[in-house]
Amino acid sequence: MLRFEKKHVGEQVLMFLRKQILLGELKEGDHLKELELSKSLNVSRGPIREAISQLEKEGLVTTRSNGRTLVNKFDKKDIENLYDTRILLEKHAVTQITPEKLAKNLPKLNALVEQLESEHKKGVKDVESDLEFHATIVKMTENKTLIQLWLSLYGLIQTLIEVTSSFEKLRQEKIISEHKSILDSLVEGDVERTQQFIEQHIRGVQLMVSKEL
Known part of the structure; x- marks a missing residue:
């Protein structure tokens, strides 16, 4: 039981x-x-x-x-729609982040990347820190509607990652590297490049999830 x-x-x-x-x-x-x-x-x-x-x-x-x-039915098309929506929200969020908001949240973002690395060395799949990194980017916008829309996807995204077994060592290392690239481009103030890194990262996760479900 x-x-x-x-x-x-x-x-x-x-x-x-x-x-x-x-x-x-x-x-x-x-x-x-x-x-x-x-x-x-x-x-x-x-x-x-x-x-x-x-x-x-x-x-x-x-x-x-x-x-x-x-x-209800939940298939690969639903996964595609879910991640398409997530990409749109996060790419839009990047356009609303001011240097002041980034400076205020930079220590937290750095700490989350360090946490991902630390847990990876222990062989732990740290889904919570991964998603908190993205949530922090969205919350920096202080756009209540955008934040609420993103949070409405959180449970599904979290569970999809947790039930996917292919977060193998190489993929985890790539995910950490992708988070670093997103953060570096944010600090540089390069919105377009940040959006590209975000989309590449999320598409990679989507592909991995779709292969297993």
Whole structure:
């Protein structure tokens, strides 16, 4: 029987169900039943409802007028659309970052790259620091709409990376190098070059994810 930490039950249930859908364990048309999920996961129905609500926002499930919640199809085209949207948002974010905002956040960005390197040496896939690097770039814009749109993609992107096993050593080294290139071009104030590095980096991750799912 699965056991979830009481402190973060809702988040863990959401992550579990999202992974089940992305890995095809829960297939298109499958009916998500609150009571059955509550019993099988050994949690109350509250976290189940919260998770289903978030999965609806992400387009992974649909609740019909009769109350039945069904799993939606998620395929390579959906992955492409997800990463296309992410690229558009991050490339636009770069155009709104002022030198003052960058100077204020530069220590954090450098620390995140160092954290990626440190965890890589330990053989750890640090998805959190990777995505926090990109989140910081977006948040520097102080554009609430842009930030909210990017954050709405976060859960799906995080889970896709976590369920992808091909973050092998060489790919991790390349990812760290790509983050350094993005940061260097930001510091140089070269918007176009930064956008190019961002797109190359995200396309590489998209290709890796698409190959496995």
